[in-house]
Amino acid sequence: MIDIPLNDRDLSWLSFNHRVLRMAADPQVPLFERVRFLSIFSSNLDEFFRVRMPALMALHHIEEADTSLLPAVQETIREQLQEFGQILTGQLLPAMKAEGVHLYYGETIDAAHRKPVRDYFYNTVLGFLQPVIIELNKPVEMFLENNALYLVVCLSNGKHGIVNIPSANLPRFLRLPDKQIIFLDDVIREHLGFLFPHTTITGCYSIKVTRDAEIDVDEFSGHLLEKVENMLVKRQLGVPTRFLYDARMPGDLRDSLAEYFRIAHVELVAGGRYHNLKDLAELPMWSANATCTYPPMPAVPVAALEGEGSLLNVIKEKDVLLHVPYQQYDYIVRYFNEAATDPDVKEIYVTLYRVASGSQIVHALISAAKNGKQVTVMVELKARFDEANNIRWAKRMKEAGVKILYSIPGLKVHAKVALVKRKRGFQWDHIGLLATGNFNESTARFYTDHVLLTAHEGITQELELLFVYMQTGISPTRYNFMHFDNLLVAQFNLTNRFTAMIRREAENARKGLPAKIVIKLNNLQEKQMIAELYAAAEAGVEIDLIVRSICCIVPRKGIRLRRIVDRYLEHARIFIFHNNGEEEIYMGSADWMNRNLHRRIEVCFPVYDQVYRRQVRDIIDIQLADNTNAVILDAQIRNIPVERKENEPAVNAQKGIYAYVQQC
Incomplete structure (x- = not known):
């Protein structure tokens, strides 16, 4: 070790x-x-x-x-x-x-609002409620669903009631007159006397149980689709990992509930009056003040792709690199739409990890199959929390005649790649799409990613080779004849190539040559890669890291570490190696985590076009110059705001990149 x-x-x-x-x-x-x-x-x-x-x-x-x-x-x-x-x-x-905008937060409801609250309770909410009487000194008779909301009601007869808060079926917030808002929880609290008549309510407290979601599909027998469907059922029955309760709850009641629902002491977490405050995203807002929201940043069109001709023809002649959401994601949808209907397109291959619930891309693939094209889709059924959506789409595509590949044993396919094969006369065109993020029109509005559209012969041939491998599902160790010279593919050459590029920078530093590495990731945890970065820094390599989330490396001399959290979710993975002036730039799907490098199929791709290489460097430079939202991570993983020097202009990376792509 x-x-x-x-x-x-x-x-x-x-x-x-x-x-x-x-x-x-x-x-x-x-x-x-x-x-x-x-x-x-x-x-x-x-x-x-x-x-x-x-x-x-x-x-x-x-x-x-x-x-x-x-x-x-x-x-x-x-x-x-x-x-x-x-x-x-x-x-x-x-x-x-x-x-x-006023949100009732444990306050007494005004008399003027009691009637609309009462009407909503009896006409809408009541039909979703299942109040239960429990006796804490008797065996458990009910099951608390994962992350569902409940009220524990103390009754004067010594018993207790449990009432579900049906936020999965109804809006969490009710709009009232005069820009007033009330929690669904409080609509129910106001009418507990109706649910528990013939007794007095002596207390009411909110609770929530969170359950373990890490279920191994290898526990189940049968085909992978059946395994994942069984896993989804079992996940909702997982063991508790947190019992969240209103901190005002008396200690003896908390302990009695924990014993009744078989909650360990270590799983008890005190909270506030309201839980599941992720629902704040649904909070109704009214305001004439435009400063209460981010100003519009409409996605920028790309002039080269705005013509009436075929997008596939444009890509055949020249690479296109998109920077979304700053630039329009519509071109990606158009790529699949054209492929589905172009009579010369014969084959389409694509990997799907997380897709939109109403995915236009999947609809295009279904149309392509119905139009007589050979469509092969690798659907990753083990994409956590997206399994049900992926199963639904996989079944619909299969019904339409799409060839569905259901994952690979022991591996997740996390690569975001597609390949279109078009035949004109005796000539085949290969047109590839490689991305740092999912083929998902919904998340593309607020995830920053990059998408390469290319007909580069080496890249597209290697893409075809990768899809050949994915259709077999045999261990990569059996594929020694497979060589990737352009693409970096986890399980084949990705870690070795990254290691070699880091070591080359270290060797250049030892020779007194310029040596620099810039890496942008979501997560950095894999021990061997961190060790290589440490060794390179000791050799004199200057290393700049932009890591959004998990980051296990400890900054030291030569290693500068930043984090950017802003309007958009920073999602792209970018790797730049100075290489004594012959710079190498890669992008891709792979974070440097154990799971990504050792238990997934990932693809990183080179940026060869000189215009786009300049764009990538400029975008990274803007992020490294951010002195408004960027923070420095210190050795204790604390977020230290970047200190702006006197008279230094403010730089916000996301605003700066948006302004930059408008000039591209």
């Missing part, structure tokens, strides 16, 4: 989520966007409890394991939740009220 200094992955992720939380506290961020950042923080934390907390709890009980980690994580979360409450109640709710 390599013994190198590393930051903990979970604490580093919590540092990222804290940066999201600080955006909600930033007065420079528009008010309603600050509320949205609170929602993102809450949603992120829910996923952390579903995915990472089970592993931390298991590790905590292993002999000789670091038993200080779980308490450190829990204390960090506790502090962040306390800050969350202070930001919401101390800053945002008063600021919203000043804008004329």
Whole structure:
């Protein structure tokens, strides 16, 4: 094992989520966007409890394991939740009220609003409620669904009621007259006497259970599709990882509920009056003040692609590199639409990891199959939390005649690639699409990514080779004859090539030559790659890293580490190696995580066109110059704001890149 200094992955992720939380506290961020950042923080934390907390709890009980980690994580979360409450109640709710938007937050409902609340309860909400009486000294008789909301109602007869809050079926918030808003929870609280008659209500507290989402599909027998469908059912029945309760709840009631629902003490987490505050993203807002939201940044058209002719013909003649969402994603949809209807297109190949629920791209693939084209789609059924959507689309495509490949045993296919084969006379055209992000029109509006459209012979031939491999599903070790000279493909050459490029920079530094590496990632955790970066820095290589989320490397001399959290989610992966002036630039789907490099099929692709190489360098330079939203990560994974020098102009990377692409 390599013994190198590393930051903990979970604490580093919590540092990222804290940066999201600080955006909600930033007065420079528009008010309603600050509320949205609170929602993102809450949603992120829910996923952390579903995915990472089970592993931390298991590790905590292993002999000789670091038993200080779980308490450190829990204390960090506790502090962040306390800050969350202070930001919401101390800053945002008063600021919203000043804008004329009032959210009832544990307050008595005004007399003028009681009738609309009452009408909504009886006419709409009541039919979704399933109140249950429980006796805490008797065996458990009910099951709390994952991340569902409940009210625990204390009754004067010594029993307790449990009422579901049907936020999965109804809006979490009710609009009232005069720009007033009330939680669905409080609509129900106001009418508990109807649900529990013939007794007195002595208390009411909100609770929520979060359950383990990490289910291994290898536990199940049968075909992969059946395995994943079974997994989705089992996930909802997973063991608890968090019992979130209203901190005002009496301690004896909390302990009795924990025993009744078989909740361990370590899973108890105190919260506020309301849970699932990711629903703040649905909060109705009214304001004539345009400063309450981000100003519009409409996606920029690309002049070379705006003609009436065929997009595929344009790509055949020259590479196109798109920077989304700054530039229009419509061209990607058009690529698939043209391929589906062009009579000369005979074959289409594509990998799908996360697609939109109403995906135009998938509809185009279905049309292509119905138009008689050979369409092959690798659908990754193991894309966490998107499994059900992927299963639904896979079945629809298969019914239409699309050849569906259901993953590869032991591997996830995380690559974002497509290939169109067009035959004109005796000549075949190969037109490829390679991206840093998913083929998803919905997330493309707020994820920053790059998409290469190319007919480069070497790249497209290697794409075809990769799809040949994916159709067999045999271990990569059986494919020694497969060589990728242009593409970097995990399981084949990706780690070796990245390692070689890092070591080349180190050797150049030792020779006294210029040596520099710039890498932008979502996550950096893989130990061997971090060790290579440490060694390169010691040799004198200047390394700039932009890492959005998990970051286990410890900054030191020669290694500068930044994080950018802003309007858009920074999602692209970019790798730039100076190579003594013969710069090499790659983009792709691969973070430097154990899972990406060792348990997935990933593809990184070169940028050969000199115009686009200049654009990529310029975009990275703008991000490295950000002195408004960028933060420096120190050795303790703290987010340290970039200090702007006196008279230095403010640079916001995302605004700067938007202005830049308008000139491209």
